[in-house]
Amino acid sequence: MADQPILLTDSPAPGVRRLTLNRPEKRNALSNQLRGELFAALEAADKDPEVRVIVLRGAGTCFSSGYDLAGLGELPFHTAGAQGQWARHVVEGCFRMWDLAKPIIGQVHGWCLAGGSELAFACDLVYIAEDAQVGYPAVRTMSSPDNQFYPWLMGMRAGMELMLTGDSISGVEAARLGFANRAYPLDELEPAVTAMAERIAKVDPELAQLNKRLVHRQMEAMGLRAGLRAGTDLHALGWHTKASREFMAQMRQGVKQALNTRDSTFGDYRTKEE
Structure with a gap:
């Protein structure tokens, strides 16, 4: 698999550019190399006059299990350093x-966890498989999310429940609560x-860009952009807790064992008995 591209590009329909995360053996874990290639491909599609809509999906059994905890690598673009970087x-x-000017559609199946859920959130529309699983288990032992979007999409009560438990929800629930637009059987x-x-691609691209921005501007007027940026400071504080320091010490001894220890108490994710 080492010689396989980690990001695939194709055009399933006129005006549609599809990007596929292609690390199925790693459950499409988001290394910074993959993230860098993804951002470059998104920007290339945004500049291409033949592209009107972008679709983002994952190869194999899931969309993405989150960030690559075994080794992220160098950041794909510069961000100011120190605490909270x-x-x-x-x-x-x-x-x-x-x-970006072009609308991005997230096509989510299987696991959509932690950083994977953050990537899906960044899409303009999300359609999800009914049996998918969306969650942020890292809140159990590491820190609050890097991107604290859950209350914005799901409201305070549902967002609070997910943040206090680290549990996951099905694709059906994700659509009901507002994380996704609609849920479908996987096939x-x-x-x-x-x-x-294809339907969105029928709209004039200049109007589509304005329509996309209109929705985002309303969310920003309610404080979403400022709220997400403020949340990065809370995330940084989480790494200084006793629980986080102990868990990271376990991670250095072995990622899989640390994750199994984290989730075995709850009986879910990789430790769930089928």
Whole structure:
């Protein structure tokens, strides 16, 4: 698999550019190399006059299990350093996607966890498989999310429950609560996303850009952009807690064992008995 590209590009329909995270053996864990290639491909699609809509999906069994905890690598673009750098970097990446002219559709199946859920949030539309699982288990032992979007999409009560438990929700629940637009049976997800992309591509691209910005501007007027940026400071504080320091010590002894220890108490994620 080492010689395989980690990001695939194709065009499933006229005016549609599709980007596929291609680390299926790692559950599409988001290394910084993959993130860098993704940002470059998104920007290239945004500049291409033949592209009107972008689709983002994952190869293999899931969309993305989150950031690559075994080794992220060098940041794909500069973000001011010191405390909170990583969370600021993630939020800046989200807004890079928001600020593109072309609409981005997230096609989510399987695991959509932690950084994977943050990547899906950065998309303008999300369509999800009914049996997908969305969650942020890192809040159990590491820190609050890098990008604290859950209350904005799901409201205070649902967002609070997910943040206090680290539990995951199904694709059906994700659509009901507002994380996704609609949920489909897995075998219907891809054709549904392609059909929606083709429908959006019929709209004049200049108008589509304005319509996309209109929705974002309303969210920003309510404080979303400022709120997400403020959340990066809380994320930085989390790394100084006793629980986080102890968990990171376990991680240095082995990532899989540390994750199993974290989730075995709850009986979910990789430790769930089928």
